[in-house]
Amino acid sequence: MSLQVPSTIPHRAKDGGQGHASTKAVILVKLPPYISPREACAPWLPSFNTESKVEMAMSIHSDVGGPSRGTRFRPLSLDVPKPLFDVAGHPILWHCVTAVSKVPSIHEVYMIGYYEESVFRDFIKDASTEFPNLSIKYLREYQALGTAGGLYHFRDALLKGRPERIFVLNSDVCCSFPLNDMLKLFVDKDAEAVILGTRVSQDAANTFGCIVSDNHTRRVLHYVEKPESYISNLINCGVYLFSTEAIFPSIKTAIKRRTDRPRLVSYPSSENLESSFMYDDEDDEGREKVIRLEQDILSDMADSKQFYVYETKDFWRQIKTAGSAVPANALYLQQALQSQSKELAEPTPNIIPPVFIHPSARVEPTAKIGPNVSIGPRSHVGAGARIKESIILEDSEVKHDSCVLYSIVGWGGRVGAWARVEGTAIPANSHKTSIVKNGVKVQSITILGKECAVGDEVRVQNCVCLPYKELKRDVANEIIM
């Protein structure tokens, strides 16, 4: 596949040169260092390059910040890197690439990440077949560079063919990716940057990057990442469109500033003066290279650039913890239903749409499935089983008369007859994936890691079960090691 790519790129570049603005896409597939090799598969995803000169970078990065960064998708990320985890029948990344493929001017996609190359080999092969108009490549970071640092590091590749614009998508985002709408705003406003924003509840806002914008012009006036106090409920969706002439110099400036002095995390006050000067990484060498869009670039852009926000009214969720795969699955299935996707199972009295059943899965006719259920390849659902708001991964066995609600059954999982595997519904507009039960914080979604087995008649509620465990007795509100 990779051999075919060079032959097509010059042609595209030529097209672009004839007056169409070209865009590329970058998907950032970031994963922090010091993670087990498997999990380390998923850091930065590549960018996608397009015909007219818009480039797309998809940042496949996982969570940033805190000592446990990158681990929040456990136990599922112990077996598959998060960007490749299947929701609504396809890897999370596939949904990003699909959105990118709908922008006519994009022909190149680069995924930038910290995972090994082999991790994305099959995905790139399959996606290149499915999206023949896209050249998809993976650019591997050999040390964590941050969302902006990665872009800068690979600037030669990204700027090849002189794209005017570059989309940057974080791969841990689930949304409708209204890229064409962003592009239209970008052109209309003659912008240097467009950020995708969405409204969240006021009390949730300060866990995101907050955008203050002019209501009429849509111009971004102020940007703060995870502010201590309430600033705005319009938040950063992790999807951007930049003019290449604006973003790369901005990153360069940030890098220069970084080498001159430590990063100021927030405005110093008497309370946080001591903690406000922080190093990003333990080692000084790494620290100087980690540059993040959110912390280091966007705030400056609000001050000095033609920076606009496109506010989506459509769905948006972060895919952070493993449990957040369930709402993401539901949202992508609903999107597929609205677009009358042929992939979805036909509704019947026992199939409540939307439901995705892989063609190789077997579901007995008396089983009742849906809504918002994905059933993976070669899985079997027995007679009279009930599955709702759940993901059943490949090679699983859900036996007769069992009940699976708000849960993820890992690869090769087994749910016994009359067993009940149950999580708790996440409210439709909530961005939290944990709840407090009896004063204890527990996961809303029940997750069974790879090849876990739940015995006949056993009940598992609000539990996270690490791989290869057998559950023979009822459990609730626990993590099972």
Added chain:
Amino acid sequence: MKAIILVGGFGTRLRPLTLTLPKPLVEFGNKPMIYHQIEALAAAGVTDIVLAVNYRPEVMEKHLAEYEEEFGINITFSIESEPLGTAGPLKLAEKTLLKDDSPFFVLNSDVICDYPFKDLAAFHKSHGDEGTIVVTKVEEPSKYGVIVHKPSSPSRIDRFVEKPVEFVGNRINAGIYILNTSVLSRIDLRPTSIEQETFPAIVRDGLLHSYDLEGFWMDVGQPKDFLSGTCLYLSSLTKKGDDSLASSSLPYVHGGNVLIDPSAKIGRNCRVGPNVTIGPNVVIGDGVRLQRCVILKGSKVKDHAWVKSTIVGWNSTVGKWARLENVTVLGDDVTIRDEVYVNGGSVLPHKEIKANVDIPSIIM
């Protein structure tokens, strides 16, 4: 012979079931609790039965009229205007109990066992003293009042020790007695306890004996014990080879001790047992799993539900893929919606449960 059954009050410990029917009429093993007692008393030759109650017994009268006819006996109510304890009601019913000189039986209505009335009467006659208490052996006597015999006699009672700290014996009062009519003269018409006042007085005179109960015994006054008692009762039927039990050769019967009314319908691919009673006109759907539970008359358990350690009250509906456990008790006409989980819920009559009950609680 004569008998008095101490029914007492409203049976609040067995709510929410007793919000709908008085306790003696709640079905145990598909028959009203009091039916078991009346049947056994009639079989032992009892002709007159007094039910000592302290509420208006209208609802019971119709049923009891049927039993009078079925067994050819007289049943009367003795109604306390104020609670008279466990001894007072005997005095109140003195007229019937003194009808002749024969001894009379006294039963607490909560007690379920293999009633040994015939044998008990014979034993009582053989020692010729004033009273005989049925006793049962328990594993943890420290929770009860224990009976201690005189050293010279295997049955003559020396004293009672309430909740003994050190082991003094493991025989406890089973709540069934046979007494001579002379005992009535020891009782005043006032609230008074037979265990704490009358018996100690007879013991002082050395005239009270104990009789060892064979087989199971249970006070089924509250739901948890009602379920345990049902298990013991069904096991006892199995041991006796009682043919009212569902045959183990039926495809859905699992582990035995299953009692199903002939009018009940069982769906396909069910697994029922052990220790299940299913009442008249109950409908069990397909793929249902029932164990250690009581499904009362007219209820419906829909497809793929899972029910354990639960009493499903009359005319209730358990939804598809619902899961009930941990001494859940549904009152009359309760609906559990599809897929709902109930852990130890006590649900009052005419309620619909739409969301999980995760921790044991009362649903008003």
